[in-house]
């Protein structure tokens with residue numbers, strides 16, 4: 001990837017780790033990572049909502065260069081939406097990155113492209129960076145629809161954004177069949193789809209935005225495959241689920257450049 005796109009490696013904890021475990025995991029991660037690592041890579045953790053305040057306090061107190069992220073948010077700033085959390089509430093807790101449209105939200109909780117777009121706009125309005133997830137199912141891949149599906153999701157998810165907003169955000173390409181299965185996309189396949197995402201972004205928001213946007217690959221990223229995925233020219237980072245729960249594994253992914 002070009003030197004001006006700083007890689008972003010994000011740990012999506014999903015519904016794992018209570019706040020005690022979250023504190024231990026981040027303390028251990030901070031112990032494993034060195035100042036050089038943060039210079040080369042942006043590192044974020046995305047715990048469940050209940051852990052955010054504890055991690056904000058830890059990150060502030062110990063001045064850790066780890067970015068605090070969330071996994072989801074509602075698009076309205078407040079209101080009668082039982083069980084939901086707004087982007088503004090997250091921003092107040094020091095959250096700077098929020099995942100929108102993760103395939104589990106799309107498949108299990110009815111997230112649609114239209115709702116993802118509303119969330120993306122709310123995240124930006126609250127001064128945070130969206131990580132917009134896209135990716136095809138196994139059925140769609142086998143039907144040869146990968147590029148078309150991903151293109152539709154990118155166009156719909158980023159609809160109505162200004163080029164400078166697009167330039168600052170993150171798109172995560174996560175093939176659904178690779179999530180939590182231990183089966184990652186090959187580096188060549190990840191590169192091909194990420195390059196396609198960049199081309200679609202270019203068409204939507206112009207060349208400068210396409211050059212600046214960071215594109216993560218996600219789906220069974222592990223310490224053993226991170227380096228070859230990250231070596232691809234259009235892969236600017238990783239969205240890591242299972243392997244981010246363990247501080248040692250996640251640190252080794254962040255340190256992918258040193259893996260021989």
Ligand code: PGA
Nearest residue numbers: 179180219220240241242
């Ligand atoms: P995984 O999850 O690394 O466990 O495959 C990735 C994700 O869902 O973001």
